Amino acid sequence: MVSFAQSPCVPADREHDMAEIVLPVIREALDACGLTRDDIDFFASGSHDFYEGRTFSYIESLDAVGAWPPISESHVEMDAAWAFAEAWAWLQLGEGQTAMVYGIGRSSLAADLDQILPAQLDPYLLAPLRPHRDALAGLQARALIDAGLLTERQLAEIVSRYKDVAVDKLMDAPHVAAPLRAHDIAPPGDAAAVIVLAAGDTARRLTAHPAWVRGLDHRMETHYPGVRDLTCSPSTRRAGERAAELAGFATADVQVAELHTEYSYQEPLLVAELGLKNAEVNPSGGPLAGWPATATGLIRIGEAARRIMDGTTGRALAHATNGPALQHNLVCLLAAQPRDPGQPRDPGQPRDAAQPPEAAQPREPEQPREPEQPRDAGQPREPGQPCDAAQPRDAAQPRDTAQPPEAAQARDAAPARDAAPARDAGEAR
Amino acid sequence: MTLPEPVETTSSPLYMNYTYVAGTGRSVFLRGLNERRLLARHCPGCSLVYAPAPEFCSRCLRPVGPPFELPGTGEVSTFCVVNFPFPGQVYEPPYVVAHIMLDGAHNRLMHLVREVAPEEVTIGLRVEPVWVDDDELDTSTTSIRYFRPIGRPTRDVAAVPYAQTPIGPADA
Numbered sequence: 001m002v003s004f005a006q007s008p009c010v011p012a013d014r015e016h017d018m019a020e021i022v023l024p025v026i027r028e029a030l031d032a033c034g035l036t037r038d039d040i041d042f043f044a045s046g047s048h049d050f051y052e053g054r055t056f057s058y059i060e061s062l063d064a065v066g067a068w069p070p071i072s073e074s075h076v077e078m079d080a081a082w083a084f085a086e087a088w089a090w091l092q093l094g095e096g097q098t099a100m101v102y103g104i105g106r107s108s109l110a111a112d113l114d115q116i117l118p119a120q121l122d123p124y125l126l127a128p129l130r131p132h133r134d135a136l137a138g139l140q141a142r143a144l145i146d147a148g149l150l151t152e153r154q155l156a157e158i159v160s161r162y163k164d165v166a167v168d169k170l171m172d173a174p175h176v177a178a179p180l181r182a183h184d185i186a187p188p189g190d191a192a193a194v195i196v197l198a199a200g201d202t203a204r205r206l207t208a209h210p211a212w213v214r215g216l217d218h219r220m221e222t223h224y225p226g227v228r229d230l231t232c233s234p235s236t237r238r239a240g241e242r243a244a245e246l247a248g249f250a251t252a253d254v255q256v257a258e259l260h261t262e263y264s265y266q267e268p269l270l271v272a273e274l275g276l277k278n279a280e281v282n283p284s285g286g287p288l289a290g291w292p293a294t295a296t297g298l299i300r301i302g303e304a305a306r307r308i309m310d311g312t313t314g315r316a317l318a319h320a321t322n323g324p325a326l327q328h329n330l331v332c333l334l335a336a337q338p339r340d341p342g343q344p345r346d347p348g349q350p351r352d353a354a355q356p357p358e359a360a361q362p363r364e365p366e367q368p369r370e371p372e373q374p375r376d377a378g379q380p381r382e383p384g385q386p387c388d389a390a391q392p393r394d395a396a397q398p399r400d401t402a403q404p405p406e407a408a409q410a411r412d413a414a415p416a417r418d419a420a421p422a423r424d425a426g427e428a429r
Numbered sequence: 430m431t432l433p434e435p436v437e438t439t440s441s442p443l444y445m446n447y448t449y450v451a452g453t454g455r456s457v458f459l460r461g462l463n464e465r466r467l468l469a470r471h472c473p474g475c476s477l478v479y480a481p482a483p484e485f486c487s488r489c490l491r492p493v494g495p496p497f498e499l500p501g502t503g504e505v506s507t508f509c510v511v512n513f514p515f516p517g518q519v520y521e522p523p524y525v526v527a528h529i530m531l532d533g534a535h536n537r538l539m540h541l542v543r544e545v546a547p548e549e550v551t552i553g554l555r556v557e558p559v560w561v562d563d564d565e566l567d568t569s570t571t572s573i574r575y576f577r578p579i580g581r582p583t584r585d586v587a588a589v590p591y592a593q594t595p596i597g598p599a600d601a
Contacts, residue, residue, distance in 0.1 A: 017452025053447030063487035111446035
């Protein structure tokens with residue numbers, strides 16, 4: 001990464017269209033690394049028609065990159081962090097030397113986000129219920145509190161860190177989607193962000209301090225939230241582990257972590273799943289300072305990289321999410337140094353690192369996966385302990401007494417299933 | 430063996446209300462329509478004249494110049510005849526939808542062509558706007574009711590090939 005720029009996140013931009021929002025940010029990002037748009041080999045962007053209210057809405061933004069003569073470009077209908085993932089992969093494949101990623105997020109155009117956000121849910125069983133836009137987050141927050149992993153006071157303490165408001169005062173605020181209060185929820189806004197990527201020597205030529213993308217991975221959980229254990233985020237965990245494998249350093253070793261927390265409660269959950277130890281979390285203020293929809297995750301990558309490009313940080317982590325209650329998670333690991341060329345080549349390493357082509361070793365095939373071990377519901381997890389850590393559970397072990405009696409009756413009536421209740425098989429609660 | 434009947438329908442109507450932001454460039458053109466003026470803007474970088482105009486040239490990315498008024502006349506650069514009925518249709522088919530190259534502009538405006546039988550419309554047909562009454566004027570393309578002919582085609586159609594891209598050749 002050689003450049004990052006973003007526009008201020010404003011509650012509602014009623015003056016500028018999509019192209020007008022992003023063009024000044026593109027200019028700033030290009031100027032910072034001394035490039036013009038003609039120097040860019042590939043453009044990737046992210047936005048979402050449901051926030052914009054029309055089909056193929058992103059086409060308007062192409063006016064800001066100069067799509068004539070025709071350019072090589074791609075778009076993701078989701079957070080622009082995934083456009084970043086595509087552009088990075090494109091450079092890793094050697095398709096070109098430079099790429100620009102931009103994200104536009106306008107949370108303010110929908111008159112009522114409660115009309116919009118149910119459309120992301122399963123249309124048969126969930127969308128007809130029209131859950132309040134924060135209801136699924138409320139379910140997850142409540143589950144975490146009930147599991148002993150969080151308290152409402154801790155949520156207030158997290159928010160207090162960002163907003164400089166006393167914890168007791170925050171605790172006095174009314175609930176919006178209990179246990180969540182308004183300040184626990186990222187405020188909608190409009191903004192754009194732009195990142196310029198360059199491969200190896202091109203990056204070295206463009207800036208003295210590039211932020212090297214050492215590893216990136218993203219994992220998705222099932223579409224139906226009722227199937228998930230909301231007290232954990234195995235997709236974040238696995239994405240972090242894979243990114244670390246590519247990067248050659250652990251997520252625990254970063255000094256800065258920019259997390260895509262659209263709700264306060266997500267911060268400790270993500271910190272635990274990523275195994276962060278001493279990292280400064282969201283020094284930018286994070287999404288609780290402003291939630292420009294599909295630009296939010298890309299801004300996390302930009303903010304993490306900025307700390308490396310300005311020389312204040314050696315290793316940083318960025319996280320982005322899509323979908324309800326942290327359904328789909330991306331982890332990107334960045335460092336001030338590229339991967340040691342002496343190590344076997346890995347997709348996390350810049351393509352033109354000084355090494356002969358024959359040094360490129362195919363990656364070891366992934367080890368067969370351990371089956372997911374659902375955590376024992378009867379044993380509260382320590383805060384910070386990942387939920388899918390190996391906790392052998394005897395399938396025949398009797399459930400604890402907290403189980404609702406009707407469920408126990410059902411099991412009695414169906415002894416064949418008793419040995420492997422659905423939850424223990426990781427299927428359904 | 431017969432499979433159980435699937436559920437064929439379930440009702441879950443989605444209503445979504447949006448605020449559309451016209452943007453600074455487009456707003457200039459829309460305000461002009463509210464005053465029966467067709468406003469164009471000139472790009473200082475590549476000399477293109479846009480009507481409607483964005484705030485900056487999508488080809489060279491330079492801010493475009495101040496707005497100026499076009500005479501409003503133009504010619505049909507291509508058209509089609511709508512022959513089928515559909516919900517929400519305003520005019521009874523058949524009617525003509527056309528790309529109109531306004532005199533003095535380098536890009537085309539889409540609108541209706543009426544007061545002429547569809548079979549008499551040709552590429553190159555000279556047209557002028559028919560504006561709505563004062564009380565119907567709005568910051569909208571509906572301030573122009575339609576375009577109508579102002580004579581016969583004045584140019585040889587073959588001399589103005591549509592394929593000549595209005596924003597310039599790709600290798601420029």
